[in-house]
Amino acid sequence: MAESIKILTEHFHQEGIEKLDVYKKHGGYAGLEKALKTMSPEQVVEEVKTSGVRGRGGAGFPMGMKWGFLAKPEGVPRYLVCNGDESEPGTFKDHYLMMKCPHLLIEGMIISSFALGANTSFIYVRGELMYVINILEKAIAEAKAAGYLGKNILGTGFDLELVVQPGGGAYICGEETALLESLEGKRGNPRNKPPFPAVKGLYQCPTVVNNVESIATTPWIMLNGGEAYSKIGIGRSTGTKLISASGHVKNPGVYEIELGLPVEEFIYSDQYLGGIREGHDLKAVVAGGSSVPILPKHLILKTAAGEPRLMSYESLSEGGFASGTMLGSGGFIAMDETTCIVRNTWNFARFYRHESCGQCSPCREGTGWMEKVLYRLEHGKGNERDIDLLVDVAKKIEGNTICPLGDAAAWPVASAIRHFREEFEWHVRHPELAIAPGAVFNKETEAVLN
């Protein structure tokens, strides 16, 4: 691949980019000035629609379309809420973006608020990231002093107050309606939908909730136009995406990639992850944060049909859940052959059990049940029917819950059994081998199974 396009992280390497003057020197707030001075809110929404940018929080819903759904009744305030809760295991891109270049987010927030007609907007950041909140607040104070926030921004008559709200550190508060509940000062339980936030959101007013990365794309789109943005990427996956890579790779970290980059190139090229650590081989990949289905090496590099797998919404989900996965929030976790999939699945299940809000019964009871069964399996106390039991429990949770946490808890378990069933069976049949420290099922141990 030729020179990679950088939309968000182009100037991240500059010294002091978190300061307003440095940010401005590198083209900051130019998109804002263009939007506020030369465009109407409707035009901004149109540009975003043209760009085809999709929500970067995980679901991949087109952002312009989401904005279009916002109800606009007379005399009722509208809100924009930026979801910076980011607590998916394996995802740390928003954290990086806010820490590195807070003004990019603030500029995006002002443009988006202008487009939606919101005069008070919120950035909800998870409570553990107090230092990020401090950085954001410092940046907001700077922006306010420079006249980008407050009353009559740039003399256009548009007013905006930006509020940073620390969350309590619950995974569930990344779900948009739970986030709104939490923002209102209540217990972060997801709401029943409908009504959707676009009709009744924060304080029962129309609200748009967007991911940090989605909002941060708006300054570039304003400057260069939605048309230019839509030319980047592949098919309906337009633009670039921040991928937070972790696991057994040589260069873990946050990368901005153009959507459509082959997965193989992303893992093995020196420009990106630089391959799997020395002397080891790739075993499995969780491509979009812990909640998406896990895929074995042969399915992540190539689709079931033999096509090379690309980093895009469509390509990663090709083959459905039988042989595909999802781009999700871009938490790319690579695992080499020393990883025990059963242990890994148990670890994910433990997380979801702990983070389930406990409102609806399939998720509350099901996550706990799966965790307990996986614990037994991992500790050599499982039996043959536990594996089918897990599949069945996952199936009964999936799709039957109030919010997507139930799905997120069920997918990793179901997919791990789908693709690594022999590993689970090995744990059942040879518990004495499986519980040994560091024991992993591989080609040699497979001989024991047969």
Place this chain on the structure above:
Amino acid sequence: MEENTFKVTIDGIETRVAPGTTILQAARQIGPEVAPPAMCYYKPLEKSGGKCRACLVKVAQGSERDPRPMPKLLASCITQVQDGMVVENYTNEEVVETRKGIVEFLLLNHPLDCPVCDQAGECSLQDFAFKHGTEAQRYEEERRTFEREDIGPHIQLHMNRCILCYRCVHTADQITDGRCHGVMYRGDHAEISTYISKAVDNDFSGNMIDVCPVGALTDKTFRFKNRVWFSKPVDAHRDCDKCHGKVHLWYKGEEVIRVTGRKNQWGEVDEFICNSCRFEHKETKDWVIEGPAKMPRHSVLSANKYRADLVKKPAYALNYAEQNFKKIDDSRPYDKTLSEIKESEDYQALMEKNKSYKLLNK
């Protein structure tokens, strides 16, 4: 009138309801045969519903204008009908299977201590599990356990039995100012409690016992006094300055052992009663007796007790009777008395058959 109503089809039965009606309410209008079960939804309580997922139904056709089916099962208690909606409830295999799963989930951490539970016999979870669940359970893990806790002077909380339906939380929100009763912690370790063991101090707190679908909130003046199916409910009322004073009195012999609100066909108390009526007036002389209470649906309470004519006999029983004895139009009095039936040859033959059946199964 036709213009202002929506057409809905539930399990093949067509009806017309007002816009804004939920699927569950529309199904209830048709009748108990098609009404989905509800463990957390409670009509008189605002914001209740959507949590237990027992009432999930399949929407096979969204509306007349947009006939696409809904991709996921929907909670019927909070989903409003649209014109021309087609809903599958008991006729959809996916729904039936999912409900089996919900029963299993709800029973996971439930202690199944029905033999010593005061709610047994009028327990929504028992009814729900009996009607919709499977016989066997696959759960082998340890259940969560809690200490029993007193919530105020009259109510005891058995958190072990709780299915976290949030009904009592909504009740407390409705009857008290501020938040004094709610859910602490998350997930399967979530727990109902009062604010730092503070009592729910309100004249209507006793209604939390009535709304509880299981035996998690129990009446301390009634605990372990009697099995509900051995007590006789009567309708009664009194002049009360706080509430409307319409109640059920539950008798054991001559003694009033319990006072509760009047439940409707769906097991919901439409009008709350005050604590004074519930806990302090337990003598017949306090009340004006109206007559035997109608005990609908909740099986063990209604079985042939007072108004047996109100209980519809199940179809299989009627068919069986028609084939083996005579056609029974399900109304009293019968032509034959019970002793006459017992003497009949058919009955004797049936008894013989039953005996051999029992032997086979041993």
